[in-house]
Amino acid sequence: MISREHLLDMAKEYGTPLYIYQKEKIESQYKKLTNAFKQSNTKFFYACKALSNINILKIVQKMGAGLDTVSINEVKLGLKAGFKPEQILYTPNCVHFSEIEEAKTLGVHINIDNISILEQFGNKYGNSYPIMIRLNPHIMAGGNLKISTGHIDSKFGISVHQLRHIERVVKTTNLNVEGLHMHTGSEIKDISVFLQALEVMLDLAVRFPEIKYLDLGSGFKVPYKEDEKATDVDLLGIKLQETITNYEQETGKKLEVWFEPGKYLVSESGYFISRVNVIKQTPATVFAGIDTGFNHLIRPMFYDSYHQIVNISNPKGTERIYTVVGNLCETDTFCWDRVLNEVREGDYLMFKNAGAYGFEMASSFNSRTRPAEVLFSKGKFQLIRKREDLDDLLRNQVEVL
Ligand SMILES: *Cc1c(COP(=O)(O)O)cnc(C)c1O
Numbered sequence: 273m274i275s276r277e278h279l280l281d282m283a284k285e286y287g288t289p290l291y292i293y294q295k296e297k298i299e300s301q302y303k304k305l306t307n308a309f310k311q312s313n314t315k316f317f318y319a320c321k322a323l324s325n326i327n328i329l330k331i332v333q334k335m336g337a338g339l340d341t342v343s344i345n346e347v348k349l350g351l352k353a354g355f356k357p358e359q360i361l362y363t364p365n366c367v368h369f370s371e372i373e374e375a376k377t378l379g380v381h382i383n384i385d386n387i388s389i390l391e392q393f394g395n396k397y398g399n400s401y402p403i404m405i406r407l408n409p410h411i412m413a414g415g416n417l418k419i420s421t422g423h424i425d426s427k428f429g430i431s432v433h434q435l436r437h438i439e440r441v442v443k444t445t446n447l448n449v450e451g452l453h454m455h456t457g458s459e460i461k462d463i464s465v466f467l468q469a470l471e472v473m474l475d476l477a478v479r480f481p482e483i484k485y486l487d488l489g490s491g492f493k494v495p496y497k498e499d500e501k502a503t504d505v506d507l508l509g510i511k512l513q514e515t516i517t518n519y520e521q522e523t524g525k526k527l528e529v530w531f532e533p534g535k536y537l538v539s540e541s542g543y544f545i546s547r548v549n550v551i552k553q554t555p556a557t558v559f560a561g562i563d564t565g566f567n568h569l570i571r572p573m574f575y576d577s578y579h580q581i582v583n584i585s586n587p588k589g590t591e592r593i594y595t596v597v598g599n600l601c602e603t604d605t606f607c608w609d610r611v612l613n614e615v616r617e618g619d620y621l622m623f624k625n626a627g628a629y630g631f632e633m634a635s636s637f638n639s640r641t642r643p644a645e646v647l648f649s650k651g652k653f654q655l656i657r658k659r660e661d662l663d664d665l666l667r668n669q670v671e672v673l
Contacts (some may be wrong), residue, residue, distance in 0.1 A: 273294075274292070274648055276584045280584060280655070282299060282545070283545045283547070283620050285350070285653075286646060287644070288546050288547040288564070288620065289546045289563060289568050290542045290546075290646060291644070291646065292323075292544075292545065292646045292647075292653070293323070293328065293542050293543075293627055293645070293646070293656075294541045294650065295541070295649035295650075296649060298456035298627075299335055299507040302332075302337060302537060305492075305505060305533065305536065305537075307472050307506075307517060308505040309505070309509045309512065311513040312513045312529060313527070313528045313529065314530070315338060315530050316530070316531050317531070318340060318533065318537055318624055319342075319348070319363045319533065321341075322338055322535055322538050322627070322632060323348065323534075323538045323627055324346060325645055325656055325657060326349060327647055327656045328538065328646075328647075329353035329354075330354060333354045338349055338359040338361060338525035340361045340363055340401065341361065341380075343364065343369075344375060347360055347362055347375055348522055351378065358379070359485070360380040361376075361383060361404075361532070361646050362381065362383060362549055363532070364385075365385055365428055369392050369393075373527050376397070381404060382401075383403075383404040383406045383487070384406065385405075385430055387441060390405070390442075390497070391441050391445065394442070394445025394446065398447070399446045399448040401448075402446060402450035402482070403450065404452065404485065406428065406430065407430055407432050407453065407481070408426055408429030408431050409456070409468075409472050428502055429454065432472065434475070435476070438595070439479060447481040448482050450485060451481055451482050451485030452476060452483065452487065453487035453489065453490070454473060454488060456488075458489055459491060460503060461493045463504055464631075465491070468506070470516075471522050478523065483525075485530050487529075487530040487531070488530065489531070489532050490531055490533045490534055490535070492531075492533050492536035494536055495534055495540075496577065497578055498580065503536075506610050512529065535628040539627045540604075542626035542627025542630055543622055543626055544564075544569055544586075544600035544630055545622055546562040546563055546620070546621050547619070548561070548563075549561050549599060550617055551616070559597050560594045560612070563595060563597060564599065564643070565599055565637075565638070566600065566604050566639070567598075567600060567637040567638060567640055568640075568643050569606070569634075571629055571630070572605065576583075577638065580624040581610060581621050581622070581624075582621070582624070583615050583621055583622075583638065586614055586616065586618045588613065589613035589615075589616075591611050591613060592612045592614070593611075594610055594612050594635035595609060595632065596610060600638050600640070601638060636660065639665055641659065641661055641662075641665060642659075644657055
């Protein structure tokens with residue numbers, strides 16, 4: 273963790289609201305993963321929709337991980353950050369076929385999640401360019417498998433119930449299927465979900481002779497509340513190794529397992545600092561009104577997520593109860609009735625777990641510009657994104673009147 277003094281120094285130097293990322297935490301999370309899976313042939317592709325600052329991408333690239341992308345611009349950012357095309361995986365949903373063709377031109381791995389696209393790709397390129405198929409497992413026929421977020425209503429993946437259809441398209445268009453993919457959701461603590469997904473994919477893998485990769489997506493959980501635990505990746509590593517070894521012995525085939533961690537790599541590296549504008553006492557509540565809102569950190573309002581909040585200006589203050597709210601003209605609550613060290617106007621509040629889906633989901637709603645970002649490493653810090661200003665709000669507007 274970064275010291276309170278360092279956090280205050282950065283807040284004073286760059287102003288608030290401010291996102292801060294600790295480089296070493298990203299590296300240590302990556303080490304935890306590579307250690308947990310060192311027995312098996314496993315690769316990690318950082319899901320950069322969690323946090324895509326080019327400097328973060330460069331850190332990830334230097335660690336040796338690959339990149340999971342969901343848009344053509346993420347692919348291009350990855351290439352710019354130094355990833356080789358074969359280290360980039362493109363997993364889009366509901367994009368136009370032309371974007372998939374562009375990804376092909378750039379030479380990255382392509383994950384297709386729609387039969388119509390599969391057909392177009394096969395008709396145009398046949399087996400000249402390998403692809404991966406994103407599946408939605410739901411409940412397996414003949415089994416009682418149920419994977420938490422593979423709802424029948426989900427827009428992601430091609431239903432496993434359409435396997436025959438997939439096979440027909442693959443056969444008639446002569447597609448080279450090099451991998452299967454499933455992303456079973458987020459914040460999955462129960463490792464059996466991953467193991468069930470793996471079983472499903474191993475069953476299917478035999479139908480596609482050119483398969484080299486099984487991609488289990490992500491959903492590794494990190495602790496947000498003090499008493500929460502992360503997904504037990506060590507145990508998953510052991511179990512996965514057993515399953516894969518059995519498969520390899522039975523079939524004589526070798527498979528590489530891929531994961532796409534987003535949150536696991538960057539969530540805990542991030543801190544979000546905001547300053548208290550006002551304390552407002554109403555008949556019912558004491559509000560701490562801070563200089564930010566869901567325009568900068570949307571997770572509490574959007575997902576009901578919990579972020580630990582620390583009053584870094586008054587760490588020994590008497591504990592009191594506050595409802596922390598933002599400055600937007602819209603209901604904008606970060607937490608209700610939270611115990612914090614006494615909060616005074618001008619104090620700095622620090623939000624934990626701000627690395628993933630924090631800045632990345634920020635907007636300029638209310639014409640309040642997006643925050644600055646800072647990289648912290650070994651006691652030193654550097655600005656990695658300037659705070660936006662009024663010019664940024666007007667940049668692409670065309671004044672015609
Ligand atoms: C969002 C996403 C991830 C990352 O999920 P986390 O919960 O942040 O680890 C991985 N793969 C795909 C395809 C995604 O859309």
